[in-house]
C-alpha cells in the first residue's frame with residue numbers, strides 16, 4: 001500500500017458503512033489520521049477501531065449545522081488541522097414523484113446536498129487560512145442523468161455536482177474540490193433500492209441493476225484516495241465518473 005497520507009489528517013462522513021467505510025479504511029491504511037463520522041455512531045466507532053490508533057469514530061448528523069461545526073472544531077483540536085474532507089454520507093430511496101411525502105424529499109436534499117455543503121462550510125475556513133486542503137464529494141450517475149422515482153435523489157446529486165464546481169471556481173489550487181460519481185456499488189444502500197410497487201422497472205433503462213456491472217466500495221475508495229492525494233495536484237472542479245459506462 002502506498003503511503004500518500006503520512007502526516008495528513010482526514011475526515012470521512014458516512015464512515016459507518018459502504019463506500020465511506022472503505023474510504024476511511026483506505027486513507028488510514030495510507031497513513032492518514034482519520035475521523036470517521038456518521039449518524040450511526042456505534043458503527044463509525046467500529047470502522048475507526050478496525051483502522052487502529054490513528055482513527056477516531058464520532059457521531060455526526062451532517063444535516064445539522066451546530067453538530068457539524070462543533071464536530072469539526074473538536075477534530076481540529078485533536079488532529080491539529082484537517083487536510084482532506086471526504087463527504088460520502090447520503091441516503092437513497094425510490095418514490096413516485098406525484099406521491100412522495102414532501103418531508104421525505106426535503107430530508108434527501110438536507111442530507112445529500114445541504115449536508116455536503118455544511119461540511120465544506122465547516123472545514124473551508126482553515127483551508128483558506130492555510131492556503132491548502134482537499135475536498136472530495138460524492139455525486140452519482142443520478143446527478144448526471146435522469147433516473148425515475150428519484151426526483152429528490154437526482155436533485156440532490158445534481159446539486160452536489162453544481163456545488164463542487166462552484167467551490168472549485170471560488171478557491172484556487174492548492175485548495176481543490178472534486179467529486180466522485182459512482183454507478184452501482186455493492187453496499188447497504190444499493191441492496192435496499194426497491195422500486196415503488198407496480199411501476200415499470202424498464203424505465204430504469206441503463207441504470208438497472210440487471211443491466212449494469214457493479215463495483216465494490218474498495219474500488220471507489222481507490223479513486224477517493226487518489227483525488228485526495230498530491231498526485232491529483234492539478235485536478236479541481238472535476239466530476240470523476242466510475243460507473244462502468246452507465247453515463248458514457
Ligand SMILES: NC(=O)c1ccc[n+]([C@@H]2O[C@H](COP(=O)([O-])OP(=O)(O)OC[C@H]3O[C@@H](n4cnc5c(N)ncnc54)[C@H](O)[C@@H]3O)[C@@H](O)[C@H]2O)c1
Nearest residue numbers: 014016017018019039061062089090140184185187188189
Ligand atoms: N451504492 C451505490 O450504488 C451508490 C451509487 C452512487 C452514489 N452513491 C453515494 O455514495 C454515498 C455512500 O453510499 P453507500 O452506498 O456507501 O451507502 P450506505 O448506506 O452503505 O452508507 C451511507 C452512510 O451514510 C450515513 N448517513 C446517512 N445519513 C447521514 C447523516 N445525516 N449524517 C451522517 N451520516 C449519514 C449512513 O448511516 C451510512 O453509514 C452516498 O452519498 C450515496 O448517495 C452510492
